Amino acid sequence: MTEIMTIITTVGSSLFTNFIDEKKKLKNEHDELADLLYCKSNVSNYGEEIELFRERLPKYIRETENACAEISSIKKIIEKIKDKTFHIHLLASETILSWLSAAIIKEKLEEEGYIVHFEEKEDIIDGLQVKDAKRFEKEGLVNFVERVLQISNYGYNTVLNITGGYKALIPYATLLSQFYQMPMFYLFGDRFISKEEYTLIEFPQSPITINWGMFEKYESVLKDLKKGIKDWDMYKREHNIEDDFSACISTTDGKDAFLNAIGEMFYQKYQQFHMVYVLQNGPLSKVSRIKERQILNKGIENLVNRLNQFIQNNGLENATKEELFRKINEDEKDILNHARRQGDDFFICKCPRTKPEVRLLYTFDYVNGELKKLVIYDYRIGNFEHDDYIDEFRTFYRNNKDGKVIPYLQVKMNQ
Incomplete structure (x- = not known):
């Protein structure tokens, strides 16, 4: 065919x-x-x-x-x-x-x-x-x-x-x-x-670089612009908005602002991706070997799409963060929540069928049916000590859970 x-x-x-x-x-x-x-x-x-x-x-x-x-x-x-x-x-x-x-x-x-x-x-x-x-x-x-x-x-x-x-x-x-x-x-x-x-x-096709962090920053504003904003000048003052994405907005004398066609293109594209964060100066931010980074990226992409699939398969689109955490803790497949313990506010992903084996220490926010701020704190690849790494993850998370995070990877969502 x-x-x-x-x-x-x-x-x-x-x-x-x-x-x-x-x-x-x-x-x-x-x-x-x-x-x-x-x-x-x-x-x-x-x-x-x-x-x-x-x-x-x-x-x-x-x-x-x-x-x-x-x-x-x-x-x-x-x-x-x-x-x-x-x-x-x-x-x-x-x-x-x-x-x-x-x-x-x-x-x-x-x-x-x-x-x-x-x-x-x-x-x-x-x-x-x-x-x-x-x-x-x-x-x-x-x-x-x-x-x-x-x-x-x-x-x-x-x-x-x-x-x-x-x-x-x-x-x-x-x-x-x-x-x-x-x-x-x-x-x-x-x-x-x-x-x-x-x-x-x-x-001809040409590479275009887009500051996706800007869309992350203004996501709630973009949703309001999709509906239309009657007094843009007042809205900007109330929400402390800068002019760094003015090309995406059209207004009439500072009044009825709306997301224009360029903004629509960017916004639709942005919604196809999920931004993943890591600790600033943490283990993942220091990965320099290309092969190791490729393995990690593949594991992270798998994690993001499995989380979204889990939400859809279990009808959790309107769930709270607490309800989603509880449901993942109840999951018996041991992929999104490997080696779980009562009271943990983090998870370990056991990436399936990867060679070498990969483990990811992660947590996330969940707001209005969407994954937010998925953070990968630590990882293991290949020949790690299975008897030790879980306790190492637990200690590392406890000591770093409030650390500053930075954008690391854009994951394209499965259609």
Whole structure:
């Protein structure tokens, strides 16, 4: 069975403009539809004009090479990547012309045997229009980012095709492409200026460094921004917020602040990871051997994902920290809580199936259904004394449990 690859394609109205420029027909009907937003009343009121295009555009696509930039680019991407089962997903702006283009493109591609998805309720992006700039920024861009991430499962086996649609989307799509490692394509050329073959351009991937500690610092603020904050200046004063993540926020005269599209990208990415801490100048902060660090990182990743799986499997999403600690203490699998003793406020993870064997001394906070501040205090790898290390862990934790901790590792959460 071949691997499935999703092609997310933004849809504009070039199909209409190409048709009108070439056929010199239906210009008046096009102009009547051009400024309309997509809604049931507009679709009903302009049904006659819509049907004229529904009748003529499919024939125009069949008879005209490169009649539709979206279709041409999709086929070139498939030709370039090859050897996959492709699912094409169309995203339209909140306009009559984009909706109608997407519906016609879907029909034509399906006639040729392609698998195409376009659900009007989800894939016509609310707020993606050019009449209201504030709404475009506050709703359209954010909704676009959320829908792309939802379709792609955070970039998994997905490419972005931004040949069609608003050019204002390109910088945001580029950031999405970089953050989530999604190849991005654009079909370069103008069919009415150049008769040469179009060129498919792939945007290069480049490493981006993100200060995830900032998102850890402002996590509760980000949640409030997702809902919207009415008086940002007052909120900043009350919460002692600095301007170190201003690029993620949009405001109106210091008032109604909200998480913008860039902030949404960062925040969604941040939620895929869990930050693990270690003691400053403690055993893990001093690990220098690459192989030893790799073994430790693998063990820590296993621990984080097992903890989250334990919470889900036992329905503990709404549990308190005390309830979760008690449940782990009752667990008989002896992985998350090896060599337990009554009254311990720490745990020992016996990393399963690792060679060499690994033990991790850890504890954590648990707030509102989420692991917080997972701290690894000490570890053992390989040829350690099984009769001694548990008492050593217990003594070390008692002496260092209040020590300063620092970020050590970002663990990607299992999807």
